[in-house]
Amino acid sequence: MLAFLSKRMALLAFTMLVVSALVFAAFEFTPGQVARKVLGPFATQDQVDRLTEELGLNRPVVVRYGEWLGNTLTGDLGYSTLYKTDVNKIIGDRLQNTLLLAGIAFAIIVPLSIILGISAGMKEGSFLDRSISVASIVTTSVPEFASGVFLASIFVIWLGWLPGTSPLDTGTGWSIWQQLVLPVCVMVLYDLGYVVRMVRASMVEVMTRPYIRTAILKGLNFRAVILKHALRNAMIAPFTVILLQLNYLVTGVVVVEAVFAYPGFGRMLLEAALAQDVAVVEAGALFAVLISVFTQIAGDLGYMMLNPRIRFS
Amino acid sequence: MANDGIIALTWNRVRLLKESPIGMIGAFLVIFWIVVALFAPLLAPFNPNISNMDALIDPTPSAVNWLGTDNQGRDILSRIIWGSRTVLIVAPVAVFAAYVVGCLMGLIAGYYRGWVDQVVNRIADILLSFPAIVLYIIVIMKVGAKATNIILAVIFISSPQIIRIVRGMTLELREREYVAAAKMRGESALYIMLVEILPNARGPLIVDACLRMGYTTIAIGVLGFLGLGLPPPDPDWGGMVKDTYAMMSIYPHMSLFPAGAITSLVVGFSLLADGMREISIRD
Numbered sequence A: 001m002l003a004f005l006s007k008r009m010a011l012l013a014f015t016m017l018v019v020s021a022l023v024f025a026a027f028e029f030t031p032g033q034v035a036r037k038v039l040g041p042f043a044t045q046d047q048v049d050r051l052t053e054e055l056g057l058n059r060p061v062v063v064r065y066g067e068w069l070g071n072t073l074t075g076d077l078g079y080s081t082l083y084k085t086d087v088n089k090i091i092g093d094r095l096q097n098t099l100l101l102a103g104i105a106f107a108i109i110v111p112l113s114i115i116l117g118i119s120a121g122m123k124e125g126s127f128l129d130r131s132i133s134v135a136s137i138v139t140t141s142v143p144e145f146a147s148g149v150f151l152a153s154i155f156v157i158w159l160g161w162l163p164g165t166s167p168l169d170t171g172t173g174w175s176i177w178q179q180l181v182l183p184v185c186v187m188v189l190y191d192l193g194y195v196v197r198m199v200r201a202s203m204v205e206v207m208t209r210p211y212i213r214t215a216i217l218k219g220l221n222f223r224a225v226i227l228k229h230a231l232r233n234a235m236i237a238p239f240t241v242i243l244l245q246l247n248y249l250v251t252g253v254v255v256v257e258a259v260f261a262y263p264g265f266g267r268m269l270l271e272a273a274l275a276q277d278v279a280v281v282e283a284g285a286l287f288a289v290l291i292s293v294f295t296q297i298a299g300d301l302g303y304m305m306l307n308p309r310i311r312f313s
Numbered sequence B: 001m002a003n004d005g006i007i008a009l010t011w012n013r014v015r016l017l018k019e020s021p022i023g024m025i026g027a028f029l030v031i032f033w034i035v036v037a038l039f040a041p042l043l044a045p046f047n048p049n050i051s052n053m054d055a056l057i058d059p060t061p062s063a064v065n066w067l068g069t070d071n072q073g074r075d076i077l078s079r080i081i082w083g084s085r086t087v088l089i090v091a092p093v094a095v096f097a098a099y100v101v102g103c104l105m106g107l108i109a110g111y112y113r114g115w116v117d118q119v120v121n122r123i124a125d126i127l128l129s130f131p132a133i134v135l136y137i138i139v140i141m142k143v144g145a146k147a148t149n150i151i152l153a154v155i156f157i158s159s160p161q162i163i164r165i166v167r168g169m170t171l172e173l174r175e176r177e178y179v180a181a182a183k184m185r186g187e188s189a190l191y192i193m194l195v196e197i198l199p200n201a202r203g204p205l206i207v208d209a210c211l212r213m214g215y216t217t218i219a220i221g222v223l224g225f226l227g228l229g230l231p232p233p234d235p236d237w238g239g240m241v242k243d244t245y246a247m248m249s250i251y252p253h254m255s256l257f258p259a260g261a262i263t264s265l266v267v268g269f270s271l272l273a274d275g276m277r278e279i280s281i282r283d
Helices: A002-026 A032-039 A045-055 A061-073 A087-121 A127-140 A144-158 A176-207 A210-217 A222-234 A236-251 A254-259 A265-274 A278-306 B006-017 B021-038 B053-057 B076-112 B114-129 B132-143 B147-173 B177-184 B189-225 B237-247 B253-282
Strands: none
Touching: A002 A061, A002 A278, A002 B114, A002 B132, A032 A045, A061 A278, A087 A127, A087 A176, A087 A222, A087 A236, A087 A254, A087 A265, A087 A278, A127 A176, A127 B253, A144 A176, A144 A254, A144 B189, A144 B237, A144 B253, A176 A222, A176 A236, A176 A254, A210 A222, A222 A236, A236 A265, A236 A278, A254 A265, A254 B132, A254 B189, A265 A278, A265 B132, A278 B114, A278 B132, B006 B021, B006 B253, B021 B076, B021 B253, B076 B114, B076 B147, B076 B189, B076 B237, B076 B253, B114 B147, B132 B147, B132 B189, B147 B189, B177 B189, B189 B237, B189 B253, B237 B253
């Protein structure tokens, strides 16, 4: 166990190092640009040159990467040329907003996908199974921006029940909760079907096992077979998949946040990338990798705990 | 069966698809859009990039502009029809390119194993730990929004997943007798990988490719929606939504029709993939 964890941690450190170097290299541009962005279009070339000198941007990229790495390791993520403030100051708020969105969506997706997946998988090929399977294929096929358009036409324009944007600002006359409904719906619609199919596939497989047949043949009622025998075993395989959804929910929300003008991590990353704000993109990429790798490790650990065949071997 | 050519096998599959109603609906949607894309010049009633200022007085659907016009007075139906070309050229080329890279690297990793496998796996891991959309944005920001660059971005995002699938299957298939026989005959490693192993891995790959066409269509749409798609004025569905989304409260039709177009195509690919999976389980 300790060996497994230390190996994964070493790999994590290596991945983050490579990713940060790649992002740094990708954003390597002409040295004057950062200073130009900070000072604005009306600064003289002389001022730009002086700030470039001051910020040390005319040094070779390797030196600057080393310096950035040193600062990052001491907890200083640098200065954002887009938001004109320290990256440390904004990234926390943005992550918090996104975690709120992701947390609510996750809390809906997990129970709903288990109920739907189990119901579909307990009788393969039944009408219920076909309906749930087809519905889950269709909902995951709708791009997030398209479902945003569909939902907004119904609930914002036609019915007028919900706001079309979610800036998390109560000045618009809508409560925070009302603002969260549509972004959460779009995320749940897009992600739910995939998890349902995974749970269903696992359930279908479990239902063919001899111990299920034994339970049915010995006269146990179907409900008890499902709840006592099938459910627990069917949840082992999808456990990892379910945890990995956290990864999508936190770092893949760029589109949802762009559609609803939600002040989260994803939109920050998008805006920063569009404005070539390398400090924010670096910090964002590191957090994204961190979240992705940690959910993978948690998934593997959970899988070991749940599956006795691995736990005792 | 073993002596049948690839074409005969594929045709068998197509005939089998008739037994899956879901697959047939998917095939119908995909074929519909392929026909629209092929005959775009004949089907589109107007030039997709020319503004009709008179239509701006009332851009809603009318007898002249069946689906209305957009915020610049351009006919939405014509833009959707021409937009299908964009997506149905870029997506297949991009998926094919990702498959070439993914299959080659997956075959090499699974066939040679050892350090080559380690290196390929590590690269795939690193690319997979990036959220796909962030990777798209970084690649497009770096190289600029052009069709060839979207293809490049798709290769970066899709091939790691293809590598995983192909590698896994290669690890299993390389132990088969026909591979041993080919080695005995003195065939080269490249021949064994491409002629003996790859064709036998095709079942899951065809289903995956069809699903991937759907994902790639979504990705192209998303890039367009985020303003990173193909440069204006040529129509692409995601870009059409982006240009008119701010006006949705007054003219929802401008965003609804392109959003519906992209949704129907992706749903088509997904249902077709499901139909093919059903068939491949059966045979």
